[in-house]
Amino acid sequence: MLRPYKHHGYEIAAMRALFAVAIYLSVKHMLPPLWGEAPKPHTLAFYPEAPEPVGIAKLIPLGWLSDPAAGRVAMWVMVAGLVAYAAVPLRLLKYPALVVLLVHNAVFTLNNSQGSTHHGYQIITLTLLAQVAVLWMPAVCKWLKRRPPIPEGLGVGDLWVYYSQLAIAGAYVIAGVSKLLRSGVGWIIESPLIAVQVVKTHSQNYYNYLQEEFAGMGMQYAEWIAAHPWLTRLMLTGGLLLELLAFLALIGRGWALAIGAAMIGLHVSISMVMHLHFPQNEQICLIFLVNLPFWAVLAGRKLRAG
Amino acid sequence: MPESTPPPERTRLRAFLRHPASLLAWFTLFSVIVKEQYPFSHFPMYSGFEDKTWYLYFETADGEPLQAKRVFKNTVARCKKRYGSLTKNYMEEHDKRHEELTPADHEAIGGQLIEELKRKAPAKVKKKPEFAAVFDGEVTLVRVEIRYQDGEFTTAERHIATR
Numbered sequence: 001m002l003r004p005y006k007h008h009g010y011e012i013a014a015m016r017a018l019f020a021v022a023i024y025l026s027v028k029h030m031l032p033p034l035w036g037e038a039p040k041p042h043t044l045a046f047y048p049e050a051p052e053p054v055g056i057a058k059l060i061p062l063g064w065l066s067d068p069a070a071g072r073v074a075m076w077v078m079v080a081g082l083v084a085y086a087a088v089p090l091r092l093l094k095y096p097a098l099v100v101l102l103v104h105n106a107v108f109t110l111n112n113s114q115g116s117t118h119h120g121y122q123i124i125t126l127t128l129l130a131q132v133a134v135l136w137m138p139a140v141c142k143w144l145k146r147r148p149p150i151p152e153g154l155g156v157g158d159l160w161v162y163y164s165q166l167a168i169a170g171a172y173v174i175a176g177v178s179k180l181l182r183s184g185v186g187w188i189i190e191s192p193l194i195a196v197q198v199v200k201t202h203s204q205n206y207y208n209y210l211q212e213e214f215a216g217m218g219m220q221y222a223e224w225i226a227a228h229p230w231l232t233r234l235m236l237t238g239g240l241l242l243e244l245l246a247f248l249a250l251i252g253r254g255w256a257l258a259i260g261a262a263m264i265g266l267h268v269s270i271s272m273v274m275h276l277h278f279p280q281n282e283q284i285c286l287i288f289l290v291n292l293p294f295w296a297v298l299a300g301r302k303l304r305a306g
Numbered sequence: 307m308p309e310s311t312p313p314p315e316r317t318r319l320r321a322f323l324r325h326p327a328s329l330l331a332w333f334t335l336f337s338v339i340v341k342e343q344y345p346f347s348h349f350p351m352y353s354g355f356e357d358k359t360w361y362l363y364f365e366t367a368d369g370e371p372l373q374a375k376r377v378f379k380n381t382v383a384r385c386k387k388r389y390g391s392l393t394k395n396y397m398e399e400h401d402k403r404h405e406e407l408t409p410a411d412h413e414a415i416g417g418q419l420i421e422e423l424k425r426k427a428p429a430k431v432k433k434k435p436e437f438a439a440v441f442d443g444e445v446t447l448v449r450v451e452i453r454y455q456d457g458e459f460t461t462a463e464r465h466i467a468t469r
Contacts, residue, residue, distance in 0.1 A: 002327040045428045046379040052391050055344035109344040116380075116387030117342050125345035162326065170333045175349035177334055182353040193355035196454050199461075200359045203450065207363035207382045208375040222459060247330055 002250040004154055004162035012090070012157045014293040015164075019127075020086040022283040023100060024079065026124055030107050031075040032068050043111065044071055050113035055105070062110040078103045090157050094135035101128040123171045124280050127288070130167035134159045164288050165256060169246040172263065176243030191236040192229035195222040201274045214275065221273055239266055249289050260289025358453040362386050362466075364420075367444045377431070377440050378423040389419050389447075416447040416467030424469070444468050 030043045048066040050057045064070050077099060084096035105128075108121045138156060141148040150159060179187045202218025205211065225232050242262055249259035263285045271277050286292070322328050341348045363382050364372040374382045392415050397404065402411070424441060432441045447466040452459065 002325070004326060041379065041428045041430055043379055046426050048426065051422075054342055055346070057344075105345060112342070112344045114380075114384070114388060115391035116384040117347070118384065119347060119349055119351055122345045122347045122349075129345060163329075166327065166330055166333075170330050170337075171347075171349065173330065174334050174337045174347070175351070177338060178348045178350050179353040181338065182350070183355070187354070190355040193357055193454065194352065196357065196359045196452050196459070197352065197355070199452050199459060200361050201383075203363075203452075204361050204382045204386075207361075207371060207373075209373050210371060219459065222454075226454065226457065226459075247327065250327055250330075 002247070004151060004158050005252065006154060007158050007161050008294070008297075009157075010297070011291060011294050012161060015161065015287055015291070016093070017086040018287045019284070020082040020100075022280065022287065023085075023104060023124060023128075024082055025283070026121055026280050027075070027078055027104065027107055030111065031065075031078070032072045034072070034075055034079060042068075042071060044107065047110055047114055050110055052115040053113045054117075055109045055112075057109045057113040062106055062113065065106060065110050074103055074107065090155075090160075093160075094132065094139070097128065097132050097135055101125070101132050104128060120278055120280055123168060123284055126171060127164050127167045127284060130163040131160055134163045161288070162250070165249055166247075168284055168288055169249050169259070172243040172246035176240055176246075179240060179243075187240065188233055188237050192225055192232045194232070194236065195225040198222045198225065198274055201276055205275045242266060253291060253294060256289045256291060257295065260285040260291075263289065357455060358451060360386075360449055360451045362389060363448050363450070365446050365448060366439045367446070367468075368439075370439075372440065372445065377437055378427060379431075380423065385419065385423070388422075389415065392418050392422075413467045417469045420445050420447055420467060420469040 032038055032042050032045075044066045045068065046066070048063045050062055056062070065074060081096045081099035081103065085093065085100055088096060104121075105125050108118075108125060111121070112118060134156065137159075138148045138150075150156065183190065199218040199222045202214045202221070206214035242259070246259055246263070249256040264282050267278050267282045267285075337346050338348050340346050341350075361382060362385055364374055364377075364385075366372060374380060374385060378385070380388075393404070393407070393412075396402075396411065396415050396418075397407070400411070424445070427441070431437060446468040449464045449466050451462045451464075453461075
């Protein structure tokens with residue numbers, strides 16, 4: 001139970017291609033475009049320094065990435081890496097995966113070294129980190145003159161999927177554990193106080209672009225929450241349990257589909273109520289947990305079989 | 307001498323450590339310890355609730371609110387987090403606890419935030435005529451406190467700093 005299992009080549013190929021697109025979408029606004037002038041400056045252009053360095057920014061200066069010329073080179077390296085990531089044979093994937101990991105990690109480490117933490121991109125970098133570890137494991141084992149710990153009947157591609165899913169599930173389990181460590185079960189009792197957070201997030205959204213649609217909208221949701229505390233507790237407890245039990249996605253495709261779909265549902269509902277959007281989380285759950293290509297092929301076969 | 311068998315607890319522990327999914331337990335433990343070291347995080351969002359919270363926004367000298375994301379490329383949520391880290395640095399430098407911070411201290415911290423955001427904005431943005439009031443004039447940082455008590459939501463605004 002909870003062990004790696006066999007995947008079809010087309011599943012792995014689809015995951016690689018779709019994940020490459022998701023990675024590109026995550027860096028698109030952070031770096032300058034491949035050519036031409038962007039209508040708006042890219043995000044890293046605002047971060048020439050790392051005032052509160054985290055991760056590798058503590059060891060390596062990363063502010064140079066804010067320079068448009070350097071940023072454009074990073075974008076070219078990233079795009080070339082992503083094309084190779086999606087296209088090369090599996091045995092060569094370790095090279096572009098490492099390049100993509102290094103650029104992605106550098107970009108978002110600088111982004112998170114500004115004295116404020118954004119939690120939308122870690123899940124992508126962590127998944128890439130797990131993938132790179134798996135892909136380089138046979139080479140490291142060869143160098144150490146050890147037998148690679150690949151279970152019989154499985155290949156590196158199967159472990160690549162398994163550890164990607166583990167990194168994704170882990171990100172959610174950690175979020176659940178953090179809630180219990182800070183608040184214990186009191187988190188459930190006090191959860192209707194999320195109403196003040198709803199007012200805050202809507203007001204913050206309003207002051208980002210002065211969009212009228214957010215003015216006063218948060219208060220409507222907050223008043224509903226305040227009027228239905230037990231329903232709120234029930235819903236938020238469901239979310240907490242989902243985070244804590246995310247590791248069940250490792251059991252098999254059916255569990256991965258259920259957990260992935262539930263996670264996407266959780267993000268969509270948070271998006272609707274709090275206007276806190278986590279598109280990268282939704283995309284990654286769709287790619288590695290829901291795994292639509294497998295279910296589409298299965299449904300096609302069943303239909304053909306009659 | 308008879309061969310000794312390890313106690314069942316030790317066998318179970320060994321089996322757990324050999325299981326590939328045990329990495330998830332290590333990953334969780336490691337992330338909770340290192341907290342925020344990108345790409346690792348302990349994902350602390352909404353891990354605790356209070357009956358009050360606050361946010362920040364910016365306004366121009368004539369009292370018009372600013373579109374923070376357009377002008378500074380930072381959401382007001384990120385500006386709040388940066389205000390928090392500047393406050394932490396300020397408290398360390400001045401050997402003060404949070405309760406000991408005066409409005410003058412908050413003015414200094416808020417001023418630092420406004421100056422930093424203005425300084426970091428790329429020249430291209432600073433040159434835009436629609437942002438002249440921001441980069442040639444003064445910007446005020448406003449703090450809004452939201453409270454839920456006795457079934458009522460209340461808000462209170464306070465000007466923190468102008469630069």
